[in-house]
Amino acid sequence: MLNLRHVSYAFGTYWVLKNLSFQVEPGGFTFLFGPSGAGKTTLLRLLHGSLSLQRGAASVxxxxxASLNRRMVPRLRRTVSVVFQEFKVLPHKTVKENIALPMLVRGIPKAQMERRTNAICRVLRLEKRMHLACRGLSGGEQQRVAIARAVVTNPKLLLSDEPTGNLDEELSTRLLEIFKQFNQFGTTIFLATHNRRLIDLVPQAKVLVLDEGRLEQECG
Ligand SMILES: Nc1ncnc2c1ncn2[C@@H]1O[C@H](COP(=O)(O)OP(=O)(O)O)[C@@H](O)[C@H]1O
Ligand SMILES: [Mg+2]
Structure with missing residues (x-):
């Protein structure tokens, strides 16, 4: 699902990622673990096509x-979903409209859209919120809407950058349960965090440790 060989990335003359090589198998659950400033967000932005590859080889x-051009980025993003810390839900749209958006873009028939939206709202316990505008929801609820929107199209790969950054412990634990559930349904999960506690919640996950742009070790 992911295959990187000798990937390096610099902002100007400052090398943020240094010679990274690793692989992630389809169906896996992988943490990218490291302190703030390690380069996690930069790596995820590369994998999602919002930064261009400078050195090395990578397939996602x-x-x-390396051969990804601007026209192919939208196709990549239909296959690979992202959930970032600053979850961007559309505040004036309802929960249901926010979740339906990626299906609308893909031209999925209305009946199927309805079915999938209802199902995902059940899983994420958003049924009672479906018709409310997102601006009225709590942070945790908005985060769940962002996740629902990211997984409703059954992406092959879900990239997530500090998804629990703004959540309390209990909600973080619940979110991790949800990620595990989608992983069991077949979505490959690649989750960046600086929070060790999250890693302990998924004992079967593989852990890539990033420090100052270098991959330190693999465990799990
Ligand atoms: N757009 C940018 N321009 C210059 N430096 C950047 C930019 N984005 C990130 N950096 C630097 O790259 C390093 C890694 O940042 P980042 O990938 O955000 O790490 P993390 O997500 O692990 O906290 C930091 O030192 C940061 O200051
Ligand atoms: Mg970051």
Whole structure:
């Protein structure tokens, strides 16, 4: 699902990622663990096509990043979903409209859209919120809407950057349960965090440790 060989990335002359090589198998659950400033967000932005590959080779869900041009980025993003810390739900749209958006973009038939939206709202316990505008929801609820929107299209790969950054312990634990559930349904999960506690919640996960742009070790 992910295959990186000798990937390095610099902002100007400052090398943020240094010679990274690793692989993630389809169906896996992987943490990218490291302190703030380690380069986690930069790596995820590369994998999602919002930064261009400078050095090395990388493929993401079958897309070769070295030959990825602007026109292919939307296709990559239909295969690979992201949930970032600053979850961007559309505040004036309802929960249901926010979740339906990626299906609307893909031209999924209305009846199927309805079915999937209802199902995902059940899983994420948002049924009672479906018709409310997102601006009225709590942070945790908005985060769940962002996750619902990211997984409602059954992405092959879910990239997530500090998804629990703004949540309390209990909600973080619940979110991790939800990620595990989607992982069991077949979505490959790649989750960046500086929070050790999250890693302990998924004992079967693989852990890549990033420090000052270098991959330190693999465990799990
Ligand atoms: N757009 C940018 N321009 C210059 N430096 C950046 C930029 N984005 C990130 N950095 C630097 O790259 C390093 C890694 O940042 P980041 O990938 O955000 O790490 P993390 O997500 O692990 O906290 C930091 O030192 C940060 O200041
Ligand atoms: Mg970051």
């Amino acid at each position: 869900a079958g897309f070769d990043l």
